[in-house]
Amino acid sequence: MTTTAADPSPVAAALAGLPRVVDLLAARAEEHDRDATFPYQGIEAVHEAGLLTLTVAQRYGGPGGTLADTVQVLSQLGRGDASVAVVTAFTLLQHAEQARRALWPAAGYRRLLTESRRGPALVNTLRAEPGGRPGALPETMARRDRDGWRLTGRKTFCTGAEALAWMAVTARTDEAEPRIGTFLVRGESEGLEIDPTWDQLGLRASASHDVVLDAVRVPAELALGLTRPRGPGEGTGAEERTAAGRATEAELARAWHDLALSAVAVGVARAAQGWLVRFLSQRTPANLTEPLGILPRYRCALGEIEAQLIGAEELVEGLAARVDRGEREAVDRTGPAHLLATRAATAAVQQAVALTGNPGLSRRHPLERYLRDVLSSRVHLAPEEAVLEAAGRAALERGARP
Numbered sequence: 001m002t003t004t005a006a007d008p009s010p011v012a013a014a015l016a017g018l019p020r021v022v023d024l025l026a027a028r029a030e031e032h033d034r035d036a037t038f039p040y041q042g043i044e045a046v047h048e049a050g051l052l053t054l055t056v057a058q059r060y061g062g063p064g065g066t067l068a069d070t071v072q073v074l075s076q077l078g079r080g081d082a083s084v085a086v087v088t089a090f091t092l093l094q095h096a097e098q099a100r101r102a103l104w105p106a107a108g109y110r111r112l113l114t115e116s117r118r119g120p121a122l123v124n125t126l127r128a129e130p131g132g133r134p135g136a137l138p139e140t141m142a143r144r145d146r147d148g149w150r151l152t153g154r155k156t157f158c159t160g161a162e163a164l165a166w167m168a169v170t171a172r173t174d175e176a177e178p179r180i181g182t183f184l185v186r187g188e189s190e191g192l193e194i195d196p197t198w199d200q201l202g203l204r205a206s207a208s209h210d211v212v213l214d215a216v217r218v219p220a221e222l223a224l225g226l227t228r229p230r231g232p233g234e235g236t237g238a239e240e241r242t243a244a245g246r247a248t249e250a251e252l253a254r255a256w257h258d259l260a261l262s263a264v265a266v267g268v269a270r271a272a273q274g275w276l277v278r279f280l281s282q283r284t285p286a287n288l289t290e291p292l293g294i295l296p297r298y299r300c301a302l303g304e305i306e307a308q309l310i311g312a313e314e315l316v317e318g319l320a321a322r323v324d325r326g327e328r329e330a331v332d333r334t335g336p337a338h339l340l341a342t343r344a345a346t347a348a349v350q351q352a353v354a355l356t357g358n359p360g361l362s363r364r365h366p367l368e369r370y371l372r373d374v375l376s377s378r379v380h381l382a383p384e385e386a387v388l389e390a391a392g393r394a395a396l397e398r399g400a401r402p
Contacts, residue, residue, distance in 0.1 A: 029082075039081060046120070051073055086203060089260045126155035150216065154213070161210070178228070269305075316337060339387050
């Protein structure tokens with residue numbers, strides 16, 4: 001069906017509200033950053049604009065937003081408040097994964113959607129644990145309890161922790177042969193406590209605290225994907241084909257994560273550039289009769305920032321559209337793209353600070369906050385060595401083919 005300006009699609013209607021939401025976020029961002037308080041009003045504004053449920057599938061009554069739509073939204077939200085953008089990103093990723101895989105039980109997801117109609121219903125997956133090692137079994141333990149499970153453990157870097165309506169907690173069972181799965185936990189559950197450990201340089205309003213679970217009850221139907229970890233060489237035939245399917249979905253989930261978080265970082269850098277443009281257009285030193293922006297040196301430096309951000313935007317947006325089209329090669333490239341986009345965003349903001357000198361580092365201006373936020377965005381980036389080693393291994397494998 002063709003839509004008109006009078007009858008926009010749900011996605012178009014949500015995107016139309018973006019400028020107003022960004023302005024609202026920017027107006028409160030400094031306050032929440034200074035006090036490290038959670039931006040409830042900002043999240044409410046995102047929700048009211050229909051952006052927090054943008055990726056709910058059409059079969060569930062949602063807009064069915066794509067990865068390209070998600071990247072566009074998060075880049076703009078990043079201009080207003082990076083913490084709000086990051087919190088929003090993880091909820092959008094949850095709905096997008098449900099659209100692809102339908103992992104949540106029907107009744108549980110209907111409950112989430114009902115809550116989402118009443119107000120913001122934030123969701124996030126809690127995987128990281130203090131001292132956790134890549135590939136190790138989760139320390140968080142799920143023990144059988146009559147018709148359900150009891151979860152005990154600690155999760156760290158839980159973005160939005162204090163405001164999450166639902167938490168998808170990874171844990172292992174206490175069975176003789178442990179299984180690993182995801183347990184859907186209500187944010188208001190008895191035995192769940194938020195430990196306010198998040199006191200970082202940037203993204204200070206994201207409330208990425210620790211979550212402590214003490215025998216938190218989870219109904220049996222909210223334990224998802226319980227499987228036994230397989231050792232090297234295990235699984236043949238149909239099992240291998242099933243495992244390959246899961247790996248493909250895991251790679252797609254990673255691709256969404258990589259590009260969504262890249263978009264936030266680029267949005268922060270665009271906000272920094274906007275402030276720099278205003279500064280160069282208005283700042284007139286005592287030894288000049290016109291603003292700094294007339295000097296070729298500053299124009300070239302600003303052009304360098306613009307080139308970096310154009311490259312990052314084209315990379316992220318282009319790959320997002322290709323992932324939406326189902327191109328496997330695009331999925332494989334999102335890890336390096338996340339690294340490159342984050343590097344470009346960080347370099348752009350650092351250059352803006354260098355150009356402005358003392359004003360750029362003053363708490364009176366937002367540029368120093370943009371710098372702290374873009375530096376802290378690296379917490380969502382896989383270790384550089386791992387990304388580069390994987391890219392190098394893939395290049396060697398391609399070169400070895402006849």
